[in-house]
Amino acid sequence: MKKPARVKLKSNPLEVVIAGVKFKNPVMTASGTFGYGSEFAAYTDLNKLGAIVVKGLSLKPRAGNPGPRTVETPCGMLNAIGLQNVGVDAFIKDKMPFLRGVDTRVIANIFGETIDEYAEVAHRLDNCPGVSALEINISCPNVKKGGIVFGTDPLQAYAVVKAVKDAARLPVITKLSPNVTDIKVMVKAVEDAGTDAISLINTLTGMAIDVEKRRPYLKNVTGGLSGPAIRPVAVRLCWEAKKVARVPLVGMGGIMTASDALEFLIAGADAVQVGTASFVDPDAAVKIASGIADYLKRHAMTLGELVGSIRV
């Protein structure tokens, strides 16, 4: 036992391989909460991130929803951005050069109003140097067409993932919605379609009302709830997904600290994503990665031993 331990000390104890891609640590920034990476360059060391998952990309640029688009709720926030983004071509042309200069992995979060659109976006990213994987957003609750429909119907989810797998050679992570009766059905559907990994959870659909105006705070009426408020639901879904999943899981939902991230890893996630926390502290993801390293050292465990180590 002693020899391998010494070998491990020399290598990177946080390294993790998901869907064939090696990440320097299991802490990624969640899509939509970290822009295209450059926005955070002045506030954190991007080179210390496991990966940057960029804002959801569609075929054409999207203007997004009218404002107000966000509102704070107890230990959380609602957002209805409406997937405003520069479009996949502008992303490849204008955003990737910066990202290629960062020593981290780039995961492109993709979105479409139709299955064909998903496939086309995936296809265009497939040949873009520096993109390590695709994350399929089948679960965004804030757009009229697509999004949540694909994310709550196993047949539709299957079709989207299948189309993306056929259109691209890049590893595919499918991001699931929590707004379903049984996450296990969704896990099986996207696995059957060939997804290489699963990330969860996207936001819970919520709503907040300005009682003085008797109007919803968000122009879009409903929005996606994120932040620490949803963490117990996210950990539970991650743990339920783990029971049936054959592919690696990437857990998220309300991770603010290393301890929060550890809950997901212990529940069975191979990696985590940090979302809303980056708004509160732009350096959160980096701090969380180092907190996980501290924990592993303190408990003399490897990351592999930690993942799924929950005893119920």
Added chain:
Amino acid sequence: MKKPARVKLKSNPLEVVIAGVKFKNPVMTASGTFGYGSEFAAYTDLNKLGAIVVKGLSLKPRAGNPGPRTVETPCGMLNAIGLQNVGVDAFIKDKMPFLRGVDTRVIANIFGETIDEYAEVAHRLDNCPGVSALEINISCPNVKKGGIVFGTDPLQAYAVVKAVKDAARLPVITKLSPNVTDIKVMVKAVEDAGTDAISLINTLTGMAIDVEKRRPYLKNVTGGLSGPAIRPVAVRLCWEAKKVARVPLVGMGGIMTASDALEFLIAGADAVQVGTASFVDPDAAVKIASGIADYLKRHAMTLGELVGSIRV
């Protein structure tokens, strides 16, 4: 317009009729968070409550789950009580005499492991003086049999409600689970079965992990998430249910203040229930009722005008 306004001033502006039952105000205490009422007698004026919904009752007394049964989460708490209760007969014999002495409505929350058990509990309460309505808990996530299975499957939900309606003449409120893909399907199912009103939401299923011990905090592993954290989800579900519901709605989930309660009323609930807030402040429900009265006065509105007044 002036005359009716003066008439209204003399009557009770908070009075509301739900399923044929008149309540002095639209603020009830939620099942499981207010014991059998007597526990709170020293801390609040029970006579000022719209109704007391008692802890879920089963046919036989239930011991409940081993502890720990609760854990705090960000702006919320998880519970896995396991429906510990004295059983319907002891309730009628030992708890009702006290409750009959309180000048408020009593709603009996009922639960069964089988459809027959639901029907039998309902039947025994049907002849108990002082019980004004039944609330069917088809949505408790913390017991092995029954509970959540009935609450997430429209056919099972239909069967439970139908059986209770056939077994009792008391008005029936069916309490829905938020852990479903489409609340509208559940609304329709229980309406078709003849429910007189719908209450929502019960807790969201969640989980929290002690990362030092790498064990779930709750002995039951998962538990029900309640408190302000879930309010945006609850308001959204209430608003969605309202779009299709023909029967009155009783909204709940994270109501801590009058303003929170108003969100539900504005979204379309005819009344609200206050749960976790009573732990934080045993007088919360009474304060919320008086806060709603203040709001109506300040905005020169009737309760009827307020309900469903949201403009989207």
Added chain:
Amino acid sequence: MKKSPDTKAVVLYNKEILPGYFLLGLKWKAAKAAPGQFVMLRTSGGFDPLLRRPLGIYSVINAGGKKTFGDDGIELLYKVVGKGTKILSQKVKGDGIDVLGPLGNGFTLKAEHENKKVILLSGGMGMVPLVFFAKALGSGTALFGCRSKAEVQLASGFKKNGCKLRVATEDGSAGEKGLATDLLKDEITNDSVVYACGPVAMLKATAAIAATVGAVCFVSLERAMACGIGACLGCAVKSGKHSGVYDPSGVIENREYKMVCSDGPVFDGADIDWEAF
């Protein structure tokens, strides 16, 4: 039917008596309390932390009593362990705090135990209710265990209140090296009555030792609490009326759940299913 009782307390002082340990004096009208009772207090006006925090009562301040502040009130003694106690430690004189209580059933010396040898056994913050109880008793043998010398001062109240005090530290830096239950083994006889409060492992061992020698023992338990008044049924411990001797190797079946907040926090040590804790 009573209206809401007075839950409004005002901070008289909030002193760090040892690093991380605070003595909180509260002016509070509702300050009628018995040893072993506790209060539930809101540490913040917001909802994170959401729930009240349970704290044992360390002493009662009576206008005109020994400690005179011109006010009735209570003293709490707490250790900063998480976000609630952290926020509490930042309160200053004059701040308002919402306090519910006094709650639960505390320590009492029953008539049938009056001639027995009284042992007050505590570990760490478990001394809080027992120092209060010592004041009521005016005598007894106090056994106190803690990590090291730094915390020994916590037990000074026992001596002030007329008890003989023996201390054990885990690292041997003060008193005897070892656990409070090691001292207990010295002191206990079949004619002792033991009152204990501290970590669950200590209480479990205490119940076993008492059962072995045939002594009576009462323990004050801790559980995460949401309501503190017996309503949420969250603070359950497996228990039950039985009169047999506690057998740590056996499993006691068919025990009811008791609520720590309203049935306790003080229980007969023989009445707890320690295996299920």
Added chain:
Amino acid sequence: MKKSPDTKAVVLYNKEILPGYFLLGLKWKAAKAAPGQFVMLRTSGGFDPLLRRPLGIYSVINAGGKKTFGDDGIELLYKVVGKGTKILSQKVKGDGIDVLGPLGNGFTLKAEHENKKVILLSGGMGMVPLVFFAKALGSGTALFGCRSKAEVQLASGFKKNGCKLRVATEDGSAGEKGLATDLLKDEITNDSVVYACGPVAMLKATAAIAATVGAVCFVSLERAMACGIGACLGCAVKSGKHSGVYDPSGVIENREYKMVCSDGPVFDGADIDWEAF
């Protein structure tokens, strides 16, 4: 690539200058700021409130400058409106506060506007960035509107910084009775450049008045902000490059969304789709 910049500020003072209005002096290394920029600060260490709060910069404190505290830092002026500002108001000298910034693009007097008549128009707390701007300009006409006499003092900084000040109160209890935009109608000519900050209705009216007389106008907007650095895309306002005159009755189509935090908070008033606000 930079590591995390210094976000640690320390409270120098936090004075209630008017009931409900606080002047907060922060010692802060990162205190390089231009008028109209803002900071995002964490009001509590917990997660309720969760998000940072945006506050405009009222002045920069320079060691050796006019206001000498021996420290570099900034001054913020805020009104207590909700839970975040409430918590903020309880901070005392020496407390740490986490501050991100300075953020956004503020007010500048462009070369092509240097010979125009400068009007600084503000309502309520909207005076904050404009008093700072006035200091940089050293002259100009300041128009300030507020509810009543009690708040007039907020505008005193304009005079100190060399501006002519005219005040309007809604209730007529001080200055002229009416709105700041009533004063604007008096003062504005086609050769004016107006800088405005305040309630959205005021800004909308200002843009309309400026468009009518053919003046240039810049407005500082407010939106709920999650990140403050252009990443969440939450603080969007409908805008777009166009050079026509603003027509409040018409709808301007095909305008892009701009982010208040990173594209603004100061925008050309003619560049905002006021109907969609």
